[in-house]
C-alpha cells in the first residue's frame with residue numbers, strides 16, 4: 001500500500017516516545033554505568049577502542065537540542081551505548097551484565113510503545 005507521508009505531527013509524536021523511552025532507561029536500576037560519558041582520560045584504552053562514545057546524558061542533550069529527526073536516529077544512539085559496552089566489557093562483568101540487561105529492557109520497551117504509532 002502507498003507509504004504514509006510523515007507529517008510534522010508524526011515526528012513530534014516520535015520525539016515524545018523518545019523522551020518516554022529515555023526517562024525509562026535513566027530510571028532503570030542498571031543504568032548507572034551509562035548515565036554520563038565514560039571518563040576516557042581515566043579509563044586506559046577506552047578512547048582507542050571506542051570510536052563513537054555515547055551515554056544517556058548525551059542522548060538527552062541531543063534530544064533537547066532537536067538533533068534527532070526521528071525515532072530511528074534515537075534508537076541508533078541508544079544501541080551505540082550498548083554496543084560500546086559490549087565491545088569494552090566482558091559479558092561476565094558488572095558493567096557487561098548491566099549492559100545486556102539494559103539492552104533487553106530497551107528492546108522490550110520500545111516494541112511495547114511502537115504499537116501506539
Ligand SMILES: Cc1nnc(-c2cnn(C)c2N)n1CCCn1ccnc1
Pocket residue numbers: 032033034038043084085088089095
Ligand atoms: C559504560 C562503561 N563502559 N566501560 C566503562 C568503564 C569505566 N571504567 N572502566 C574500568 C570501565 N570498564 N563504563 C563506564 C562505567 C561508569 N562507571 C563506573 C563506575 N561507576 C560508573
